[in-house]
Amino acid sequence: MATVSDDELRQKLLRTVKKEVKQIMEEAVTRKFVHEDSGSIRSLCAAVDACLTHGLKKRVGGLLKSYTTAALFKQVAKNYQPAVVVAQKVSEIENELEMFKSK
Template sequence: MATATAEAEMRQRLLRTVKKEVKQIMEEAVTRKFVHEDSSHIISFCAAVEACVLHGLKRRAAGFLRSNKIAALFMKVAKTFPLAEELCRKVQELEQLIDSR
């Protein structure tokens, strides 16, 4: 029971971190009208997403990369980060399975 509680708390903490990073990116976009891909906020966001993926948070994979902006971000990150590349590949495989049904 204690491990389930600790697991739930860890997931909530990871999700809060991702939400915080998204908020910082949005604030930067509003104040500067542009967010460069090498921005420290983007790097922090990628690190937060990586922590979630490594921790094993599971989302509905079929809808994960449906948004063009999110897919583009993951494809760009995948060029230099093998785990992101693997995630993109697996999601594409799942989408192909779903589309073939």
């Protein structure tokens, strides 16, 4: 039985994420919006989760000033109003975690 190398698995995971993003973009164009309960959103989340589970790390230096979840939500919140509340909550939680770690 052939085993999949780490690099091949990484490439497969990244192709899957790209495919899911393309699917969401197509859905957004044809329907003018993408509902949060859409199967496309769930598929993208599963693909991203698989990448994170595999250990693929962030390499978005040009996109975000810092590499935190809060920074990602702040970036999304610039163009998507519902993400503002989520960004604030995530920022609060990350601040609390940093305070807890420093004690």
